[in-house]
Amino acid sequence: DAKTTQPPSMDCAEGRAANLPCNHSTISGNEYVYWYRQIHSQGPQYIIHGLKNNETNEMASLIITEDRKSSTLILPHATLRDTAVYYCIVESRGNDYKLSFGAGTTVTVRA
Amino acid sequence: GAGVSQSPSNKVTEKGKDVELRCDPISGHTALYWYRQRLGQGLEFLIYFQGNSAPDKSGLPSDRFSAERTGESVSTLTIQRTQQEDSAVYLCASSPPHRPYEQYFGPGTRLTVT
Numbered sequence: 342d343a344k345t346t347q348p349p350s351m352d353c354a355e356g357r358a359a360n361l362p363c364n365h366s367t368i369s370g371n372e373y374v375y376w377y378r379q380i381h382s383q384g385p386q387y388i389i390h391g392l393k394n395n396e397t398n399e400m401a402s403l404i405i406t407e408d409r410k411s412s413t414l415i416l417p418h419a420t421l422r423d424t425a426v427y428y429c430i431v432e433s434r435g436n437d438y439k440l441s442f443g444a445g446t447t448v449t450v451r452a
Numbered sequence: 453g454a455g456v457s458q459s460p461s462n463k464v465t466e467k468g469k470d471v472e473l474r475c476d477p478i479s480g481h482t483a484l485y486w487y488r489q490r491l492g493q494g495l496e497f498l499i500y501f502q503g504n505s506a507p508d509k510s511g512l513p514s515d516r517f518s519a520e521r522t523g524e525s526v527s528t529l530t531i532q533r534t535q536q537e538d539s540a541v542y543l544c545a546s547s548p549p550h551r552p553y554e555q556y557f558g559p560g561t562r563l564t565v566t
Contacts, residue, residue: 373553375553375554383559383560384541384543384545384557384558384559384560385495385543385545385555385557386557387554387555387556387557390553390554430553432553438483438485438500438547438552438553439485439497439500439511440485440487440495440497440545440553440555441494441495441497442494442495
C-alpha cells in the first residue's frame with residue numbers, strides 16, 4: 342500500500358475554505374484515495390474517495406492531480422464542527438479491508 | 453437513512469465479568485467490522501464479516517473475544533473475563549457491497565473495566 346504524507350496540523354477561519362493536502366507519490370494505478378475524519382470522542386467518519394477524477398459530495402470536494410501523486414480535500418465553508426483529525430489513506434479495492442490511519446492532519450477551525 | 457447504531461453507549465464492568473456489545477449496521481450493507489480504539493491511539497482491527505462467508509477473526513486479541521453476526525444484520529461482540537487492558541472504545545462499522553473502504557461507523561461503546 343502507498344504511504345501518505347499529511348501536515349500535522351492546520352488552522353482555518355470559520356466560513357472560509359479549508360484545503361487539506363496529502364502526498365501519495367508511490368500510489369499505484371489501482372489504488373484509491375480515501376478521506377476520513379475523526380471528531381474528538383466520536384467514531385471515524387467517511388468523507389469522500391476518488392481514483393482519478395475530481396469528486397464532490399455534500400461534505401467536501403476531492404481534487405486529485407493528474408499524476409495522482411497528491412490530492413487535496415476541500416471543505417468549502419468550514420464550520421467549528423469541522424474541527425477534527427483528517428486522515429488521507431490510499432488503498433486498493435482488493436481483499437484487504439482493514440482501515441489503518443496514519444497521524445492525519447489536526448484541523449482547528451477558529452471563529 | 454439510519455446510520456450504524458451501537459449499544460450500550462457506555463459500559464462499566466468489573467474485572468472478570470463478561471460483556472456483550474451490540475451493533476446494528478446500515479440496512480443493505482453486507483460487510484461489518486469491529487475495531488477497538490484505546491485512548492489517544494489509532495484503530496485496531498478486530499473482526500470482519502462479509503455476507504455468509506467465514507469471518508476474518510485475525511484481529512481478535514485473545515480467545516476471550518468472540519463475535520457473531522446474524523445474516524447481514526445485527527452483530528454482537530462478546531468479551532469474556534474482562535481485563536483492565538480491555539478498556540477502550542469499541543467501534544462497529546459497515547460498508548456497502550464491493551466498497552470495503554467506504555466504512556460507516558457507529559458512535560462506539562466506551563468500555564471501562566474496573
